[in-house]
Amino acid sequence: MSRILEEAITVVSAEHCKGCGLCVQACPQAVLALMSSFNSKGYHPAHYVGEGCTGCGMCFYACPEPAAITVYKKGAEYPDQEGR
Amino acid sequence: MAKLILEKPKGFCDSYERKPGDHGTTHYCPGCGHGNIHKLLAEAVEDLGIQDRTIIISPVGCSVFVYYYFATGNIQVAHGRAPAVATALKRANPHAIVVSYQGDGDLAAIGGNNILQAANRGEHITVIFVNNAIYGMTGGQLAPTSLLGMKTATTPYGRDLLNEGPPMKVVELLSSLDGPTYLERQAIMGNKYIARARKALRNALQCQIDGKGFSMVEILSACPSGWKVDPTDSYAWMEKNMLPHFQLGVTKDVRAEREPFFRTFKTLSAAEIVEQLDLAVPEPKHFPSKLQKTGYGDPSIKLAGFGGQGILSAGAMLANAGMEQGLQTSWIPSYGPEMRGGTAYCFVNLSERPIGSPTVSHPDVLMAFNRPSLEKFEPDVKPGGLLMYDSTIIDVKPKRGDIEILAVPATQMADDLGNTRMANTIMVGVYVAHTGIMSPAAIEQTLPLAIKRKNLVDANKKALRAGVDFAATL
Amino acid sequence: MAKEFIKGNEAIVKAALLAGCRSYYGYPITPASEIAHAAAKYFPRVSRTFLQAESEIASIQMVYGASASGERTMTASSGPGISLKQEGLSYLAGSELPCVVVNIMRGGPGLGNISPAQGDYNQIVKGGGHGDYKVIVLAPNGAQEMCDLTMLAFDLADKWRNPVILLADGFIGQMMEPVEFPAPVGDLPAKPWALTGEKISRNNLINSIYLDNDELEAHVGHLAEKYARITEAEVRFEAYHADDAELVLVGYGIVSRIIRTVVDQAREAGLKVGLLRPITLFPFPTRKIGELCESAAGFLAVEMSTGQMVDDVRLAVNGRLPVHFFSRTGGNVPTVEEIFDVVRQHLSAAQPV
Structure with a gap:
């Protein structure tokens, strides 16, 4: 199932994230944060707090890990099964 | 129209099958600028529609494994020699977009003459020069671009002006040459800087696509492990230590003045080759031997x-x-x-x-x-x-x-x-x-x-x- | 095709172009510079690439890039320049890239002099670069072979995906002799592994790094197995009055020409002397030397070095017969008389008292 987004969403892949925190630093809306839990590599992965994303993409370009962050802007087709 | 989804660019392999172990993530340390620059390159390769004809050169250094990641033609080369290899790759394949990806030790130290000469010849290649002021892969030693006072594995008391000299300013150096077309320095150092680096990299690639000659972008890039700072402190470190010495911006841009040039080769027929090699002379005339006196033979x-x-x-x-x-x-x-x-x-x-x-x-x-x-x-x-x-x-x-x-x-x-x-x-x-x-x-x-x-x-x-x-x- | 009276160094260039070589990346050095001069003249004439690189180090790396793109490519130099090319040769061998490198040997070590010598044998034949690798080595002994073996070198390089080195000396390079040039070769073998900047080659990788120990061991094993097949398939030599010779002289390049005259004079004098001339130095004609051990009483290796090829003769003889050695160095070429004197000494010493 997918849907057209009315609000932007940033998705962080916890298994790709190395917890460097650059996305958290880059986010103008301060809607990204490092989790207190660990991923399988022992990093505290970043995550989207759930609301407030404007889809600016700053976190995407700040993130050094190619597959860690995906930004769905308003109007994008969003695959629901990935959402959380 | 701006993309609605920002995701891993198609310039990357879906899965890094060439990489041992985990095929999903890069080998770089957390917060390493190489990853950002890789993303900018992969995205540009996709957006500029040059993926099939791009050949990326992996250097020696942390980016030795560039070929793990890019879904383009790939070649790994000796330390510092990428500009020489790129020269021949481009001349052999004028249609290819040849990208030499190099770090500071590779490009500015061991390969110093190779980059200088390739730039001066105006080779139609694009160089991405990642300057993080340190050797990463070999264990944090001094680079030509290491800063004065900077402590590295081989300058444990700090870089000394009277021992190692001052940090080398590569784009300024190359800008003094007539050969290059486009030279710029930018930084991966926060949102606005990343946007400028992204633009510079695209300009450099476009320069090659347009047949305008040699282009290089020097990108100041974080090495939190080598600098021994947290990734989130690395941008402040760069701003304090690198920016005063390495000024950002375009140092040379003569794209508008350069006529597009695309090297072409003719295919000659066998007869034409023979003629051009001065081998098409008539059959030799043989004169009968007329040895008149004995004793003079086989002299x-x-x-x-x-x-x-x-x-x-x-x-x-x-x-x-x-x-x-x-x-x-x-x-x-x-x-x-x-x-x-x-x-x-x-x-x-x-x-x-x-x-x-x-x-x-x-x-x-x-x-x-x-x-x-x-x-x-x-x-x-x-x-x-x-x-x-x-x-x-x-x-x-x-x-x-x-x-x-x-x-x-x-x-x-x-x-x-x-x-x-x-x-x-x-x-x-x-x-x-x-x-x-x-x-x-x-x-x-x-x-x-x-x-x-x-x-x-x-x-x-x-x-x-x-x-x-x-x-x-x- | 024309027969041309031509310098060996220049014959190399015409032969390379006839063999379909598309690029020459060089750097000047005596006594190999005529090769670069002729390449600069003729490569552009047939719409091919000539570039004088900034160094020998760069020129071999340009060869690496050109070879990776699938074209036939070459460089040439002499001793000091060849030393600088060793880094690239190791990478070329490790990445299995075909190319042709010419070494017109001069006197060494160090800057030495510009006279003919054979002191680079170990560097070339035993591998002057790092790691477990081999290059195929061809040793011409006249202008015609400068042509013929250059053309063969390109074929062998492609056939085995391996660098091939033409090992000559300043004498062979400078000497003019008549050369019959063959017709230009037509279609060249396809190289599906090459990087051509096209969709079809997008997944190709040219590489010599294998970080995983077992992967590298497999790669090195693959190379060793290839070298073993080359050893089986590509040995070339010339035997002249060797099969009934009591004393077999072994020499390559210009020395083999002088030995040939020694053999002629010795045979006229009733002495059973022969010549074995390795044309390939790797692979070395080990088996032929083993066969000659059945008929000969001894060997005499003659070199313009203090004794490098003679080690391969000794290995081939494996203690079965005496292996004598005579050399001139420093750019001096042994004379017919000098060698003949040594031949007489060894033949008379071999006579029963």
């Missing part, structure tokens, strides 16, 4: 004199004609220490049989064109052999009694003909006619092959005939 001939007397070309006349005559021939110039002391000589062999040693200690024939040659080589002539000397300028007489001796006033004869430089040809004419080793016509036919200045061919034919006539008087 090894030494010609000796001053440089400038035409010693080597006289030898070449004999050898070329010998070949036309159907003989085995060889010609070897004096070479190496023998050339000292102003005596030039060459050896010519003319033989019915395959020629073994092209030089011999005891030649059958010596043609001496100056006194030192006569004095030095007369004793070497094989007993029963032939010694010819230029009696105009050699004021001593040969001493041997066991060899045939011909005094030829070659320089005087040449002077009478109007050019003293043709004494060599006269001597050849005398030799050929006297021994009957080959037809004088063979020499005449092949004179143009041995005489570089074509306007002298006719005069030399006259000299040859004068030599032949002189032989008849002996």
Whole structure:
């Protein structure tokens, strides 16, 4: 199932994230944060707090890990099964 | 229209199958700027529609494994040599977009001359120069771009101006050259800087796509592990330590002035190749051997004199004609220490049989064109052999009694003909006619092959005939 | 096709172009510079690439790039320059990239001199670069072979995906002899592994790094197995009056020409002397030397070095017969008389008392 987004969403892949925190630093809306839990590599992965994303993409370009962050802007087709 | 989804660009492999272990993430440390720059490159390759024709060069250093990640043509090269490899890749494949991805040690230290020369030649390549002021892969040693006072594994007390000198400013250095087209320095150091770096990288690639010549972007990039700072502190570190020394911006941009150039190659037919290689000469005319006197066959001939007397070309006349005559021939110039002391000589062999040693200690024939040659080589002539000397300028007489001796006033004869430089040809004419080793016509036919200045061919034919006539008087 | 009276160094260039070589990346050095001069003249004439690189180091890396793109490519130099090319040769061998490199040997070590010598044998034949690798080595002994073996070198390089080195000396390079040039070769073998900047080659990788120990061991094993096949398939030599010789002289390049005259003179004098001339130095004619051990009483290796090829003769003889050695160095070429004297000594010493 997918849907057209009315609000932007940033998705962080916890298994790709190395917890460097650059996305958290880059986010103008301060809607990204490092989790207190660990991923399988022992990093505290970043995550989207759930609301407030404007889809600016700053976190995407700040993130050094190619597959860690995906930004769905308003109007994008969003695959629901990935959402959380 | 701006993309609605920002995701891992298609310039990357879906899965990094070439990477051992985890195929999903890069090998870089957390917060390493290489990952950001990789993303900018992969995104640009996708957006510019050049993925099929892009070849990315992996250097030595942390980015040695660039080829793990990019779904493009990939080649891994020796430390610092990427600009040289890129030069040939691009010349061989003018259609390809060749990207040399290099770090500071690779590009500015061991490969310093390679980048300088490739830039100066204006090679149509794009260089991405990642400057993080340190060697990462090898364990945090000094780079040419390390900052003054910076502590590294090989500057444990800090970079010292009087020991290692100041950090090297590469784009400024290359901007002093006329060759490059587009040079810019940017930084991965926060949102606005990343946007500028993204634009610079695209400009650099577009420069190559447009056939405008050499482009390079130096990108200041974080190495939190090497700098021993947290990733989130690394941008502040760069701003404080790197920006004062490495100013951002375009240092050279002459894209508008450069005419687009795309190298092309023609495919020549076999016949055209043969012609262009000067191999399309007519079949050789063979002159019947007319050895008139026995005892002169299969000679090894030494010609000796001053440089400038035409010693080597006289030898070449004999050898070329010998070949036309159907003989085995060889010609070897004096070479190496023998050339000292102003005596030039060459050896010519003319033989019915395959020629073994092209030089011999005891030649059958010596043609001496100056006194030192006569004095030095007369004793070497094989007993029963032939010694010819230029009696105009050699004021001593040969001493041997066991060899045939011909005094030829070659320089005087040449002077009478109007050019003293043709004494060599006269001597050849005398030799050929006297021994009957080959037809004088063979020499005449092949004179143009041995005489570089074509306007002298006719005069030399006259000299040859004068030599032949002189032989008849002996 | 024309027969041309031509310097060995220049014959190399025409032969390379006839063999379909598309690029020459060089750097000047005596006594190999005529190769660069002729290449600069003729490569552009047939719409091919000539570039004088900034260094020998760069020129071999340009060869690496050109070879990776699938074209026939070459460089040439002499001793000091060849030393600088060793880094690239190791990478070329490791990445299995075909190319032709010419070494017109001069006197060494260090700057030495510009006279002919054979002191680079170990560097070339035993591998002057790092790691477990081999290059195929061809040793011409005249201008015709400068042509023929250059053309063969390109074929062998492509056939085995390996660098091939033409190992000559200043004498062979400077000497002019008649050369019959063959017609230009037509179609060249396809190279599906190459990087051509096209969709079809997008997944290709040219590489010599294998970080995983077992992967690298497999790669090195693959190379060793290839070298073993080359050893089986590509040995070339010339045997001249060798099969009934009491004393077999072994020499390559210009030395083999001088030995040939020694053999002729010795045979005229009733002495049973022969010549074995390796044309390939790797692979070395080890088996032929083993066969000659059955008929000969000894070997005499002659070199313009203090003794490098002679080690390979000794390995091939494996203690079965005496292996004598004679050399001149420093740019001096042994004379017929010198060698003949040594031959006489060894033959008379071999006579029963």
